Amino acid sequence: NIRGLYVNVESLDLEYYKKTIMEKAPFWVNITDIFKGTVRYRDVVDQLEEQLDGERLPRSRENIIDDNFRAIERIKDRDFQEQVIPINATIKEAIDIFYVVNSAGVNLTDAELALAQITGYWPEARELFKKKLLELAANGFVLKLDFIVYVLLGVLYNIGSKMERLHNIENLESIKIAWEKLNTDILDYVFNILKSQAYIDHTKEVNSVYAFIPIIVYAYQKGKNSLSQIEIKKVIKWFYYSQIRQRYISQLPQKLDKDLKIIVNEDNPFDKLLNIIALERKLEIEKEEFIGVDVRHALWSLMKFYFKSKDAKCLSTGISIRKNMGKKYDLEWDHIFPYSVLKAHGYDWNNRRKFALAQEITNRAILTQVANRTKSAKLAEGYLEGVLVKFPNALELQSIPVDKELWKIENYDLFLEQRRKMLANELNAFLNGITETDTGEVDLDILEMINQGETHHVEFKTTLRYDVRQQKVNKKLEEVILKTIAAFSNGQGGNLIMGVKDDMEVIGLENDYNTLKDSTHDGFELHLRNLVNTAYGVEFASNNLMVSFPVVDETEICLVEVKPSLKPVYTQATDKNGQRHEKFYVRSGNSSPEMPLSEIASYIQSRFNSD
Template sequence: MPVEKAEKDIQTLVGQITSGDIKLPEIQRGYVWKPTQVAKLIESLYRGYPTGSLLFWRTDEIPTTRGIAIGTAQARSAVQPLYLLDGQQRLTSLHRVLNDHIEAQIVFNVETEAFQNQSAATAKDPRWIKVYEVARPGAKQFPLVTRIHAAVPSLDPDLIGERLGQLAAIRSRPFHMEVLTEYPYDEIAQIFVRVNSGRPLKTSDLALATLSARWNGILGKLEDEAAYWAQRHYQDLDIPFLTRALTGTVLGRGLSTWSHGRLVAASDEELERGWATVQRGLRHLIPLLQQNLRVTNSNLISSHIALLPLIVLLGERPDVPLDQETANGILYWFLLANLRNRYSGSTDTRLGQDIPAARGDEPVRQLLGNLGVRGAHLEVTPQDLVGRTVGSPYFFLSFLVAKNAGARDWWYSTEISATAEAGQKIEYHHIHPQATLKSHGNGYSKTEINDLANLAFISAKANRKISDRSPSLYFVDPGLPPLTEQELAAHFVPYDEPLRHADAYRDFLNARRALLAEAMTKLLDRYRPAWLDETAAVADPLAGSSLELVLYQSSWDTGRVVVKAKGHGVEWEGTFGFAELESAVEAADGGLDSDLEIAGEVLPVRVESDTLTIPIGPFLATGTIDAWRKTLEREKADAQPLSQCPVIPPRPWDGERTPFPVTSIE
């Protein structure tokens, strides 16, 4: 086969691009990488991770070429050029970084060793330094070390020098090259298509593929187990979930890009033991949730990842009866892990803490310690419920307290149930209908209208009787049995007649939040282990915070999203393109980081396993790709006319950011 093999360092390859010794054939696509992907490449080189090989073509023909996106024209080559077939995005990115391209301002945090694109916040922080300053030819380290140490005296100058030296060394990092020769253009085109036709695998896909290759018959085991739980209304325990549970049990942590290497090395005994743990753990855990907590359907649970440490705990514990205190402690941790959005971001890291804790001598104590509530009393306050919507874990808790209070479907006397079917299927509906609030003169916001305190668990049949009428009418409809104070109290709906009118809607929200918060606290206290110390209550870090998106769209324009954020004494608003958000979510589904321009600033969109994080104003909006997709669909369904989109001047956020679950975005 006419293939030559060689190695060249990055600095040489970048120089060959400048001199025109490396060119792009016409069949290449354009440059598409976002700054976040460039930052990931630089980080991989810094850490010594594999970054793949390069494929070139050398020919006596003179094929049609296209320009490389380096911002300047290439020189005329004095030698026979190489035509780049695979590696354009990487080499173009490296050229941009090492030549200070305006769209490749990658910065490095000397303290945390993190990489990202330059932002308003990093430009103000002396710990962040531009990669170009360190890795460009002729860069001197001593002045940089002196400058950084002077600005951040707590950083050891030797450590600064070591890390800058490691960063500068990426110039010398070699790439393996394969050069095809003697191939005609038509064959090269076929090779190019085959090389570039693959799609990146998500970590869960890769883990399943690795397990399938490593352990014959595992797919059948997963399918059978998923079918078993689907028949019991736990349909979310599907093949991807079970794959994650098995890998978590075997590896002792969450999925990551490198999980497959460890799975390949796992012994047959480890895999068999891990699968036995998953099956045994589920058969102890799910009945506990169904019978003790009354969680009869998996679609009620806001975070299924929170099941994984408990699967390990119950799957590996000795075969002895489970005492009531331990059972309560398990359920208490489960509720708090959901309320505190334990796995809304950094899932792999958190599981790396919680799975080992579940294997400890006192697993419940250690798990609660990881949550930071081992010595505190968790109390739900009305303020905690402000701005919460259907995606919030408090929504899950609101169902549980209504269920425990004996709530029934209005006018049909059927106990609310997450497993009811057909017309009696329990759904959530607005107590004050949206139609009467949207047109009201008090100007109720989207977040207020869809507030958790305005949602009740009743059937679609009951909701049709309400239609768009105010509670002041349907609570006392002479054509229907009256809704008694006792019936409404089971749903924690205040009975005060003045609160039934849209004019007093905000007073209604405040009154119902107080009732719900008290009931939620009592429910949590029921499962709180007696050995926990009674100290100061732990405040919810997102109490009073909200993040609202409104899409303005037309038939000829994908539209813009207006963002309004509130939290911790700050208010912020900005805009971004809806199509760009959709593209970022699709890229994340392929395992790729990307970027999104928000309020005039290009910001990194990061994906870890199936979790996507986007910095939006004062928040880091984080959630699964499926949760982001649901958010997109909801916004499209509620889109407003583009002509009504307000003009908001760009105001990049330059402060700290707080994690915010996408499920709580309104």
């Protein structure tokens, strides 16, 4: 309702008329008067100057009022689309109009549009879906309507893309049948398995809920209560790895297409799905993966699942950390070494690396809410001593070192290093011990890797040495390639893909090939290895690099798989003056920055310290 709606022409705040604040405030103007032109910006300025006894309004304030008047007046020039829905329109026609309007505004997702179509030919669908979601939420599995749409697409068509397959009214009977089976049997069956055997008490412990979909489709194909214990164990093992290796963080529809095809066509689908994850990134957890990561990381959830599997106890109450009765016994996570104490010892925002170490998941323990509220900022030394006395095995059950020397604040970095080793070893043993899986060969899907875009473990480079803009060889580009290889080596390894632009366009290696005496991929690899040999040594090039030339859309590109190095890798870089300096690069997100000199020693101590 625009009647009585006023705008503050200095701040652009909107309020309905309030006599107490607007009566003697010229900058509050009826917005309709501005549209009609009965009030102009000079009128407001004159009234304000009159209140100042004729003193001139500052030019900056006057300009703001003028600019805001002009912005408000321009609203009249905007086109607002209007679409009339006839009284006698069918629901299908109304939905078609909805699509037209949606295309001109903020687009809804494919799943939301599919749900609108489903509701068009099955009006009760939305309420039925919402009712089931409320039931699941009451048991900790909080999901959205689009999740249900993905599930329906998965069980009916075994895909995760092409939501338009659900638009047609011909789906009505098959969707009703599928929903009846999902609602009464399959969803409850799957989530009970995950709660009881994968130790998932709430979806907030899960990195991506879409990893549930292959499991649901598998159970739907097999039927309720038809999974053997070995099949359940394989499902759980795959689920854990899908979380920590972030299977569904990007390219969700395409990955579901691939994974659901395997679910319905393979005898042991979760063995193969696990091998696909292993191709993207090795399954074994390295202790370095814990460095600087906080509770948002999927490794934290895996830690909780593992602790629950051991029936770990709250450090202060001795109560099991499985879901307990009463809100005050909800699980929380607290610093073992209190942040206030660490902050006083330099682990604050002023030192980015140290702040990350203070928040690291290896400095976290799981407590009940009532325990966390009473723990306060006790020194780790005294707090852990008390835990050891009251609940002798509680520290062991949460993989906390019992060496009391490590509990001292001056040994904090050593405590983190020891707990990283413990967690890496124990989590790997936990995952491997769930069940054995077939490690058969699967094809490397390089296109899928490209479609994910650049990540912590994937970097694209257009060329090795050919400068596209200058249209000639540029030696500086070769230095960038070496820097990227070093950054991957100094971290957890990764994949360098050459012949692909930053926007994921595959252009190939023809430009590079034409700069070489041997204009084939053999000549390209020889030149690349010679560069690496010179920069880092023959041993490094032989042991740490695997070079291949996959073909994508009939175009040859180069994939360099870089292993984590056993010792620090330094790079000779040339500055703008032509001077060469030794630099240390690390991988951070999807870039390879130089590490500040002040942080190198500490990083090397953490990353390359021998076991």
